[in-house]
Amino acid sequence: MRSNEREWGARWEHAFEADPAEGKEKYYQTVAFPYPSGAMHVGHGRTYIVPDVVARYQRMRGKQVLFPMAFHVTGTPVIGISKRISNGDKKTIGLYRDLYRVPQDILDRFINPMEIVRYFSEEYRRVMQKCGLSIDWRRRFITVDPQYSKFIEWQYAHLQEEGHVVKGAHPVKYCPQCENPVGDHDLLEGDKAEIIRFTLVVFHLGDARIPCATLRPETVYGVTNLWVNPTVTYVRAMIDGEEWIVSKEAAGKLALQDHEVLTTEEVPGTELIDRAVSHPLCGEIPILPATFVDPDMGTGIVMSVPAHAPFDYIALRDLQQQGKYTAIRPVPLISVDGYGEIPAKDAVERAGIRDQNDPGMEALTQEIYSAEFSRGKVFEKYGGKPVKEARDDVAALMMERYGSIPMYEFDNRQVICRCGSRVFVKILHDQWFLEYSDPCWKEQVKTQLERMTLVPAEVRAEFNRTVDWLKDWACTRRVGLGTKLPWDPTWIIEPLSDSTIYMAYYTIAHHLKAIPPEKLTPEVFEYIFKGEGNPDTIDRETLDRIRSEFLYWYPYDYRFSAKDLISNHLTFQLYHHRAIFPQDLQPKGMVVFGMGLLNGAKMSSSKGNVFLLEDALEEFGADTVRMFLVGSAEPWQDFDWRNELVSSTKKQIERFWNTVAETKQADGASSIDVWLESRLQRRIENTTRALDSFQTRQALQEAFFGVEADLKWYRRRLPGDVSGGAVMQDLCRTWVRLLAPFIPFTCEALWAEIGGKGLVSFAPWPEVDEARVSQEVELAEEFLARTVEDIESIRKLIPIEPKSISLFVAPAWKHEAFRIIAASADKTRVVREIMQNEEMRKRGREATDAAKQITKLVLKLPPDLVKQLQESSLDEQAVLEGARQFLEREFGVPVTVQNAGESTHPKATAALPFKPAIVIE
Structure with a gap:
């Protein structure tokens, strides 16, 4: 198998280079390009293998497929890594030397950030x-290439002209060590942290001010006390010329704000x-001790509203x-x-909370806060407004009259x-x-979202x-790798802001490599992308x-990326x-991925909880890794x-290989x-439908496990002297193509082995041949297979070896009852509907008893199967008679088949449509 990987990898070297093809439908997909600052793990593998399955499938469907790749290196991550290595940080050096296995001579060069990028x-x-x-x-680039920087310069000049880039003062995530604002890609921890705006409610202690940070300023009327941690040392500080008492941590944060x-x-x-x-809106109140107060949250002093805050109560x-x-x-103030x-x-009290350390307190707090915000109303004497209105009104009032100011914090991360x-x-x-x-x-983006296909639909x-x-x-930084802002080159465009339309750049990247960057003026990009200028x-x-070429490929058809990027990049x-x-x-369209776990825990390179992709490839082989990653869950x-x-x-995969290899010489024919x-x-149809919906797991279930299950039954049904008909050759040619997007190395080798022309990667995708579809034949085999299962279940319950098996098929009137019940919209009234039939009325209790059993059967069977049975005239007795030799071979005893309506055997009355009565003696 490993030799297959080397051979076909070499033959694919330039096979997937896609140029515009006149008259051929294009399919352009992109995936979030990686930031190459460490080795790939199996989570990365899933990110790129799933789109590859889709690309290979669409290519076999006859489309001109573009699947490009580039590398995102702008910003500060590699600079931070380089600094830590330069400073001898043992954890970072250990990560790169031991986990990523970077050779020491190369690791020594990592003091230069670009060496990390190159490696x-x-x-x-x-x-x-x-x-x-x-x-x-051919379209590969890195985001510090000079040609790409020219593209970014054009983009930002355009955004500024449209008024989308503005200068101002805003709260941002900031690293004092780097002296730089940071984005999610710049972080080791807290990449999902949001900046929250608190209101500082200012209480007075003599000449000093004691501020408390709150998200619920409307509750100030119900404050009964403040909480201070007696184990914490606070500070007096002159803040904007006034004396405040806050935690040391809060003083440092306010200095940044x-x-x-x-x-x-x-x-x-x-x-x-x-x-x-004291505070004018709640009067004089005491300060009480509370060790739960965190000096690193807000100001380190908390106002207490026990009527509306479970923790305070x-x-x-x-x-x-x-x-x-x-x-x-x-003091209650909200109803x-x-x-x-x-x-x-x-x-x-309803939740039975024991004390403030009870683990249920956090959820209970969120419950109360949400309920009061969504449907609460403050008492008339405090304004009588809904909480969601009162909150902003009271905050504005305190800012205007009572010395309150905003303070920004992260959301507890x-x-x-x-x-x-x-x-x-x-x-x-x-x-x-x-x-x-x-x-x-915002409205333009929402309108565009309505026009897009989003997978899964819930992410909308x-x-x-x-x-x-x-x-x-904040789209610029002072330090880091990247493109300088065209009109203010003291700033560098940050990573999440220079990676927004690179999908368009892919379409022309290979052309631009040959053009000196100084010739790529904004006018050049204006003409290429908008057809304007000279x-x-x-x-x-x-x-x-x-x-x-740009117009041939654009717009992109689908973009694949992880769900954690919805809040920013996507x-x-x-x-x-x-x-x-x-x-x-x-x-x-966009397809949004789930996350990767390793033995049940979230993968994290920084925490060492990863399995490197290359190790997986070496241990299991590429096709095994591919098949597992796309088949263990939907994307x-x-x-x-x-x-x-x-x-x-x-x-x-080994079973698949052996099956195909063994059937090259299959010949002859059989009724099955x-x-x-x-x-x-059916497998072709279902696999195609699943891949059209990006359901790679479902597609693999059909294309591999479904076909394998069919083959197992087929071989079981073959007469004893037949090993397999010529139909097996056709099946294998189809099977190899169905699995080619999933396990391409194996399928290329097998395609050559069975005489397929060219690369299977470009072979035509199997099409459904309606002339070969026989619903009646499939239904007959389904009936037989279910009967065999029932016989096997009964045999397990019988302690002695049986001597014979008798099968009783349901009479015609029960089939008619089945059709009536299956068509009924209200299954609770089916007995009444049945008794409207003249023949059923004549049968009286026999018909009503049968109707109850048939109703249970209808509700138990798959709806599609019920529908087929409604429309079918399946001769169950003929099916079982035709398979009698098979049944006798399977169970080693004589088998008889009778119509239950013509039998006096007491158990024959149990026969139901599609479920014969079985007597083993």
């Missing part, structure tokens, strides 16, 4: 080729306990059960259906830069932003949610040829397409790599051949 981009290409990916490698901060002295938390503070109750602060009572006057108390340093929220000034908040732009809601909440995006740096003939690229290209060049489902399951996949031919047409 791993070549590594990725080599491993991708080893996987058998049918990629057009447009505030002048000067720490003056430390304040032990114990000194604040039992002090009184339970913490206060815990103290009061110790005989402390018994005079404090919750919400389904809860009592004090919602937090009601929820806590620690965020770590690839350099190893912690990331904070910083307000950046003079930063360039993509104005994704623009309502007109997630895309729309992302568009709704998406805010302005550039003079490149001759018109060349420009027209390049534009023609949505960003829709914004940029809408801004730059006309409607007829907008994306057509949008999470998959779990387990070596023992992969090993069984290898054995399945007609059934096998018909079943094969």
